[in-house]
Amino acid sequence: MTTEIEKGRLGPTFDSFLEEEGIAEETREIAVKRVIAWQLAQTMTEQKINKAEMARRLHTSRAQLDRLLDPDNDSVTLGVLARAAKAVGRSIKLELA
Numbered sequence: 001m002t003t004e005i006e007k008g009r010l011g012p013t014f015d016s017f018l019e020e021e022g023i024a025e026e027t028r029e030i031a032v033k034r035v036i037a038w039q040l041a042q043t044m045t046e047q048k049i050n051k052a053e054m055a056r057r058l059h060t061s062r063a064q065l066d067r068l069l070d071p072d073n074d075s076v077t078l079g080v081l082a083r084a085a086k087a088v089g090r091s092i093k094l095e096l097a
Contacts, residue, residue, distance in 0.1 A: 034071035036081055036092070041069055043088045057087040 018024035044054055055065045058080075067073045068084055078092070085092045 030074065033074055033076065036085075037069050037071045039090075040084055040088065043090060047088060049088065054084075054087060058083055 012020075015024065018027050044050075049057075051062050051065055055062045058065065058068075068076050068080060078094075082092050
């Protein structure tokens with residue numbers, strides 16, 4: 001006995017699931033913060049910038065930098081993220097969709 005799965009959509013999209021659960025916006029915010037933290041860490045590695053040097057460039061402590069790079073810490077402000085991006089020669093691009 002063979003069962004053939006119909007090609008195409010098997011159900012709602014992940015986005016619609018998040019919307020139904022009422023967590024879509026929160027999930028997007030967390031994802032954006034995690035991506036930016038990862039990109040900053042990657043850029044630091046590529047440019048051979050250690051945490052002490054990055055903290056110096058940001059005029060902050062290593063502990064504060066660790067909070068910035070922590071993908072689970074959602075208390076980091078847009079201003080801090082923009083300063084960190086600038087410290088490694090990058091910028092943050094935001095847009096309304």
